[in-house]
Amino acid sequence: MRDFSEDHSMLALNTASLGHNLPGQGAGWSTEQVIEACAERGFGAISFWRQEINPKKAVQIGNKVRATGMQVCGLCRTPFLTGPFALPTQEDILDDMYRAIDMAHDLGTDVLTIVTGGVIEDSHSITQSLQRVSELVSLSLPKAKQAGVKLTLEPLNPVYAGNRSCLVTVRDAINICEEIDDPFVAIAVDVYHVWWDTDLANQLQRAGQKRIASYHLCDWLADTNDVLLDRGMMGDGVANLKAIRQAIEGAGYQGFCEVEIFSANDWWKRNPAEVLDVMVERFRTVC
Numbered sequence: 001m002r003d004f005s006e007d008h009s010m011l012a013l014n015t016a017s018l019g020h021n022l023p024g025q026g027a028g029w030s031t032e033q034v035i036e037a038c039a040e041r042g043f044g045a046i047s048f049w050r051q052e053i054n055p056k057k058a059v060q061i062g063n064k065v066r067a068t069g070m071q072v073c074g075l076c077r078t079p080f081l082t083g084p085f086a087l088p089t090q091e092d093i094l095d096d097m098y099r100a101i102d103m104a105h106d107l108g109t110d111v112l113t114i115v116t117g118g119v120i121e122d123s124h125s126i127t128q129s130l131q132r133v134s135e136l137v138s139l140s141l142p143k144a145k146q147a148g149v150k151l152t153l154e155p156l157n158p159v160y161a162g163n164r165s166c167l168v169t170v171r172d173a174i175n176i177c178e179e180i181d182d183p184f185v186a187i188a189v190d191v192y193h194v195w196w197d198t199d200l201a202n203q204l205q206r207a208g209q210k211r212i213a214s215y216h217l218c219d220w221l222a223d224t225n226d227v228l229l230d231r232g233m234m235g236d237g238v239a240n241l242k243a244i245r246q247a248i249e250g251a252g253y254q255g256f257c258e259v260e261i262f263s264a265n266d267w268w269k270r271n272p273a274e275v276l277d278v279m280v281e282r283f284r285t286v287c
């Protein structure tokens, strides 16, 4: 396992951790300020959210990140493919999927995160919903390959199965990868969503290095009061962070470790400079 105790060059910021710069959330730092603050602290990469990026400026922002010596390690995310929040038609979904792929390409990242969307309404069937996810990923694949962007399936914690993600286990994510069997379909592993899974190490072995595109860090607070917006900073919760990293690196993953903390009432209310400093310290000591 890699030793990060004196080296955080593989630490990445997912900008969700600063409240996305969305009106009313976070400190409202500009993208440029975020890039500079991460570079100053020696972060290795940044992962952005689409809503923060003006599509016409994506190339420029990607170049700005690389000019500091960092990389863009991902873009969140595609439209929901299934469930109550999905766009009404397949054409709408694919159009938006293609816009997401274009933005990832323009930013210069090869990782585009897919949050699948919940169970298909009135289907009462996770299986049927996952089949639909697989179909839509397959339909998007030619465009993704052309752009050099990996469609990266992120299984979410099962608490979201109803409305946000019918994909809730690493096992099912790898099943879709195996079914499509293309190097441009991969998975993202997020501590928040997998920490409870006693079969995680076995499943990651199944995935292997080629199918693991991204690793997301945070913690699960034992007394969490909101499953969407009360994620913990690494070390403040109950997840076994070192064991999870050992499992993912045991499967061959050597990429960035991206801190992604949605925390409306705690971390999003703090000064981003403090948040970034704490991330560095926790990354070196508890991850």
Ligand code: ZN
Pocket: 154, 188, 190, 216, 260
């Ligand atoms: Zn994540």
